[in-house]
Amino acid sequence: MGKQATIDRVEERRAELETLAGELWENPELGLQEEESAERIVHTLEDRGFRVETGVGGMPTAFVGEIGTGSPCVGILGEYDALPGLSQEVSAVREPVENGRPGHGCGHNLLGTAGVGAVLALAEAIEAGTLEGTLRFYGCPAEEQLVGKVYMARDGAFDDLDAALTWHPSDLTRPTRDRSLALDSIVYRFEGESAHAAASPEAGRSALDAVQLLNTGVEYLREHVPEAARVHYSIQDGGDAPNVVPPSASVWYYVRSPERSQVEAISDWLDDIAEGAAIMTQTEVSRQYLTGCYDYRPNGTITDVITKNLHEVEPVAFAEEDRSFAEALQASLDPGEIDSSLEKLTDEDRAAVDGHAVYANPVEATNAGEAGGGSTDVGDVSWITPTGQFRATTYPVGTPGHTWQAVAANGSFGVKGMVFAAKVLAASAYDLLADPQLLGEAAAEFARTGNDYECSVPGGIEPPFDVWEQ
Numbered sequence: 266m267g268k269q270a271t272i273d274r275v276e277e278r279r280a281e282l283e284t285l286a287g288e289l290w291e292n293p294e295l296g297l298q299e300e301e302s303a304e305r306i307v308h309t310l311e312d313r314g315f316r317v318e319t320g321v322g323g324m325p326t327a328f329v330g331e332i333g334t335g336s337p338c339v340g341i342l343g344e345y346d347a348l349p350g351l352s353q354e355v356s357a358v359r360e361p362v363e364n365g366r367p368g369h370g371c372g373h374n375l376l377g378t379a380g381v382g383a384v385l386a387l388a389e390a391i392e393a394g395t396l397e398g399t400l401r402f403y404g405c406p407a408e409e410q411l412v413g414k415v416y417m418a419r420d421g422a423f424d425d426l427d428a429a430l431t432w433h434p435s436d437l438t439r440p441t442r443d444r445s446l447a448l449d450s451i452v453y454r455f456e457g458e459s460a461h462a463a464a465s466p467e468a469g470r471s472a473l474d475a476v477q478l479l480n481t482g483v484e485y486l487r488e489h490v491p492e493a494a495r496v497h498y499s500i501q502d503g504g505d506a507p508n509v510v511p512p513s514a515s516v517w518y519y520v521r522s523p524e525r526s527q528v529e530a531i532s533d534w535l536d537d538i539a540e541g542a543a544i545m546t547q548t549e550v551s552r553q554y555l556t557g558c559y560d561y562r563p564n565g566t567i568t569d570v571i572t573k574n575l576h577e578v579e580p581v582a583f584a585e586e587d588r589s590f591a592e593a594l595q596a597s598l599d600p601g602e603i604d605s606s607l608e609k610l611t612d613e614d615r616a617a618v619d620g621h622a623v624y625a626n627p628v629e630a631t632n633a634g635e636a637g638g639g640s641t642d643v644g645d646v647s648w649i650t651p652t653g654q655f656r657a658t659t660y661p662v663g664t665p666g667h668t669w670q671a672v673a674a675n676g677s678f679g680v681k682g683m684v685f686a687a688k689v690l691a692a693s694a695y696d697l698l699a700d701p702q703l704l705g706e707a708a709a710e711f712a713r714t715g716n717d718y719e720c721s722v723p724g725g726i727e728p729p730f731d732v733w734e735q
Contacts, residue, residue, distance in 0.1 A: 279684050283680045283683075286375050296732065323416060332388045334398075339426070371409065410732050430652070438657045442568055444562065447528045451553065480500075575689055594673060621662060659683065
């Protein structure tokens with residue numbers, strides 16, 4: 266069973282994959298709460314003969330499916346968590362399915378499903394004896410909170426991998442050669458004393474004042490951090506009534522920077538500011554470290570394999586109705602978002618994409634080698650084993666992730682981009698399993714970059730199952 270036959274097997278499963286992606290889209294679940302989504306994927310793998318281990322990293326919705334034996338060992342990463350408050354119908358106007366419900370604004374209903382489609386096709390090549398080695402599908406929960414792969418990595422889930430592959434839904438198809446930002450996620454809780462804010466304010470100690478002082482201190486901190494660093498926060502609890510001195514308050518911080526060491530230094534400073542705020546307000550502060558991830562390091566050899574297959578696999582042929590819906594969605598965007606997406610492209614790619622609401626042909630990687638503005642727990646995997654990823658078109662040009670427009674597209678014509686991504690994943694993994702020299706080159710490159718990875722989450726810290734209750 267050759268490479269093209271493996272790609273063809275993905276196409277033959279198109280209806281099955283589109284059904285799975287649709288089921289996940291219709292039942293969006295937040296990170297670490299993806300019980301039905303994980304169960305649906307686990308059953309699909311088990312029905313095809315995969316050996317599945319669940320509860321990886323202490324998370325019930327994390328799992329690893331495996332087929333084949335021995336070396337080499339190649340893994341495909343999958344995600345299936347949704348985002349809060351992004352419920353949306355397949356509509357070109359803002360129209361929640363149910364107000365307040367989650368939605369797949371980052372297309373993880375497609376991300377995980379494409380990986381499933383790839384490993385199912387590859388499993389047939391392994392069973393036929395065409396390919397040798399071990400193939401794994403990693404079910405990674407809570408990527409949006411940078412949790413799943415970090416805790417799986419702490420558990421050693423990726424230690425014996427020879428290579429890892431993944432992808433992400435996007436507005437354009439391209440290999441990923443840029444880096445991401447390392448991150449810390451920390452909650453600070455202050456405890457003070459309640460009192461009547463008018464009758465006896467001297468008896469109170471305001472926890473909210475402490476939060477406000479912490480936030481003010483961070484504004485002065487910003488002047489002294491690396492230019493690419495990002496520090497942002499959300500007040501989770503600020504008290505109840507204005508006439509009661511708030512006895513408790515909490516704030517959730519993200520700290521990001523291109524290097525893990527920079528993140529740790531800024532977080533240490535943040536801890537000092539929190540202690541100072543507690544001293545100034547005569548309150549007590551506690552710190553909950555939720556997670557921390559590394560920056561993503563693309564492996565050039567693996568990414569070159571992906572790039573070749575992005576051009577070899579037939580691009581998506583979007584129907585006229587897909588293009589019309591994409592145009593309607595794009596019309597609801599800020600024109601600046603579209604311009605920003607086009608600005609990053611080469612002159613040749615910009616000329617080709619400009620004027621299209623949805624564009625399927627691959628374009629060159631943007632910002633190669635530079636640190637982008639986001640973070641991903643794929644970063645931790647890339648510090649453990651050679652890793653490559655790409656983006657594939659599932660929503661209109663210029664559409665930002667984490668928007669209702671992305672939810673609408675990911676529940677409609679985005680499934681076509683998902684099948685394309687499954688084919689590219691299958692073809693790329695096939696090349697790696699079939700050619701030991703490629704894996705050797707990837708390993709040599711990985712070794713040259715150095716590897717001093719140590720999971721940022723200390724042992725004994727449980728996954729933050731209450732993250733959505735902060």
